[in-house]
Amino acid sequence: MWNYYFVLGWRSLKRNPILTTLMILILAIGIGASMTSLTMLLVLSGDPMPHKSERLFVPKFHIQDMRGYKAGDDPDFQLTYIDAKNLLRDKKGKAQTVLYGISPTIDSGRKDLPPFFERGMATTGDIFSMFDMPFRFGNGWSADADDAAANVAVIGPELSEKLFKKDNPVGKTIRVDDRDYTIAGVLDTWKPTPKFYRLYGTEATSRPEQLWLPFTNAVSREYRNNGWNNCSGDGAGPGYEGWLKSECTWLQYWVELESASDAPRYKDYLNAYVAEQKKLGRMPRPEKLQLLNLREWLEDAGVVGRDTKLSTWMAFGFLMVCIVNLVALMLAKFTARSGDIGVRRALGASRKEIFHQYLIEAAVIGLVGAVLGLGLSWYGVHILSSRLAAADDFYQIDFKMLMITLTISICAALLAGLLPTWRACQVRPAIQLKSQ
Amino acid sequence: MIKMQQLSKVYRTHLIETHALRGFDITVKEGEFVAVTGPSGSGKTTFLNIAGLLEEFTGGEFWLDGVSVKGLDDNARSKLRNEKLGFIFQGFNLIPDLNLFDNVDVPLRYRGFNAAERKRRIEEALGRVGLSSRLKHYPAELSGGQQQRVAIARALAGSPKVLLADEPTGNLDSQMARGVMELLEDINAQGTTILMVTHDPELAARAQRNVHIMDGTVTDLTQETQHAIRHVAETA
């Protein structure tokens, strides 16, 4: 029977092409708008490390002094050099790392490729396993390399192809700011969505950096942080040494714990650390520190901006208006078919059967509208990705979104069809037959 | 009251010219009750439409209550229609979404009477047709005869000079029909000119005067012919 209704619905849609086109167009535009914004919302609020997000943490300390202090102020989200060194030395987590941004010059040595800037990260060797970074060739550097501040580097796939084409460059050197670094490994394509590990100083919608150097090495070369620096109090003393000794926060710290249940214990360690520092006259503010897991960190940093949420609200409001419009159109269409309904009822169709038939017709509209709407949202997502995201393939429609689109479209069409279908059932056969 | 001279009405399409009325002469005096008979397609309806200022005519002259209608624009004709004429249709033509009070109210609104005046006239008109107890009812709740009476009240409410009736009993059973006819006679007795189109000879006989339309021209039936027609109808 459902097959029959499907065929009937399809045929009836073809019979009145203008009305049908209008209905499908309106539904498609509503679906297109709402699914575009929903895609962006879902991509931004996604979990970039779903299997691990419970075990990756960022501590937020109150490092600033009492100047400008108001109760309830947010703690600092980065660390000072002092604190980073201390936490790295203590090694209380399963793995820990710090990051800061550098932008050195790369000299390819080739005439056809003059020296250029590369945005890079200074970090410790733990990071590659902590963030499950995939390698195309080789692997990261060892803890010994960190201790020795060795001249080793890990490069990204684009940089590797730029310098070495498709060859395996592990063991070769790369000239960074007039010094040769041995390449320990080349990363494979890695697209953490959003780019969670460095939300301050770069865009959450950008792609990972292409150059990774040991943190100790970068410090030994007096590289400044190309990112977010927050100096409170008296600022930094003169020179790089003054910078390292200062209360400026410029390092992003991440810790991986064995399991989520270890968090309270790690937090106790951090609290004890703070108490120690307070004795040394640092960290004067009274509030407690925070330990955020990956998802809490994304929320705290406000990755999903206000405008993304606003667009989603507006787009779904727009979809509602489209549905109301659709109700009116379906009503007009179904009412015009009162004669058809009257005859069917006279020939024995029950109210329920008429209901099913017309509901299926509405569902067919939902299906076609979904396909067109999906096309529209694919287009919309593509355009907005290139305009708004640092990486223009950042926003994508995946299988989950496809299913969501289909479901919402068919539901919207069914919702719109409820009233007209119910009306269709109320048609009294006698009256319809008489008036013809 | 109504005077038409050499009136003609021609309908033109691309290919065909239809002469609905030709060389039409008729004079209806104030207070007359005239029945207009004729076979279907004879031009009765066209005549009524023109007499009722619902349609324009092609040639000739037409005076309504001393005013020449020829060359009047649509607004002027509407005004004249509103003030001087009352209509009664075969299909009643009450507005289904309005109750009886509001139905009778319709022509009065276009007249520009104030609310108190309208209320008085509506109540009086509905009272005259015997339906003052059903003011708030809707047409669907009434019988055919009652609906026609409401239509008559609507036609009367504006105190028209001429009542134009198009087959007023056509959709009614014989008892209701009789009631309506009695009402019409009563109205005529009180001074209103009535022009009634009908193909029922019995009804025609109740009018003072009969005119017969055939092929777009009019013939005044003499008393003898009228009498003969009545006699034929009775013995049939």
Added chain:
Amino acid sequence: MEIRPIFSAMMRSKTGVILIALQIALTLAILANALYVVKDRTSEANRASGVDDANVFMIAVLDKDTNGIIARQQRDEDTLRSIPGVAGVALTSQMPLSQSGSSTGVQVDPKAQDSQVNAALYAVSETFVKTLGLKIVEGRDFNANDMLVIDQSKAEKPKVTGALISKDLAKTLYPNEASALGKVFYQGVGEPPIEIIGVVETLVSPWGRASWNNNSNGGDSFILPARFIQPYNMYAVRTEPGQRDRVMKEAEKTLLALMPGRLVVENKSMDQMREERYRGEHTMANGLLIVIGLLLVMTASGIVGLASLWVNQRRKQIGVRRALGARRADILRYFVTENVMICMFGIVIGSGLAIALNRAMMSELELQRLPLVYLAMGAVALLTLGVLAVLGPAWRAAQIAPAIATRSA
């Protein structure tokens, strides 16, 4: 006006009325809020930077060492000045709307612990004001004698004694004074006083209105006459009208030629920096305008559809009214009145919905309260749209001949 009978007749076919009224209500709710957001985003995106946007660009270079950097900066500036079409050159630490730079807390009370205002810090050479095209409204511009050299690797730093500030900052620091000229401010507790020697009308920060600095509209800036000793140097250049693109290319070539091993880090025009900063705002505003346009089209077509349906359904009735004395204008007026009633019905409900939506968005999305003028604008727009939409079907209704009344059913 036959309002009551029109209303009671209209109410007999409630479905159509409710659908249109609902559509208008929902549209108004979205329209009012969307209009406000569009206005807000567009006015931020169009805000004056204080700079002669069309003719200014920034070029930044990185040299390998810092020896003789001050002389090098001056040579770079002179070289740039010699390019034909250049109207002004200055060394600067940051550019407005570039989304990169530094800001710091400033205060008027040297001892206060908690009254800091966050302001953007521009460290520039003395030609900065003229180069950017800033307008001095009080006091004076910098001159060569004001200039300091700051070496961050040394402990002893020369004290800045005088600075220029933006009018926004003047109002923030000294809200109750008519003029801040001659007054002082401090870059922190225990810092020496800095005298305000001049006020510029507008100098926006590198970030404009920023989400991390909710207390400010992004216009609090101050300018120090100081050259920093560092390998990275940024120059602001102003060109004659129409010359900018050509000069940008030449500037890059000439600066590179001056120093071997030098790299040009960035070469960007104010227009481009502005475009990048406000791309989000523009996209949001445009997206909302598209939605608004579609909503209005849908509402209009819904009204046209329903009105046409009703005109068709009421053909006989319209003829009867005409027969009873209605003029064409009366029929037109009937449909327009009916339409206005439905629209008003929708607008009243929609106003409530608009405010409710706004409240919900205020709490969930940190939106501002909707100023009622946008609600009024939306209501007027929808009412006008409704009347215009119904005119077509209403006019057709008015053309229906009275003779229809006598036609048999």
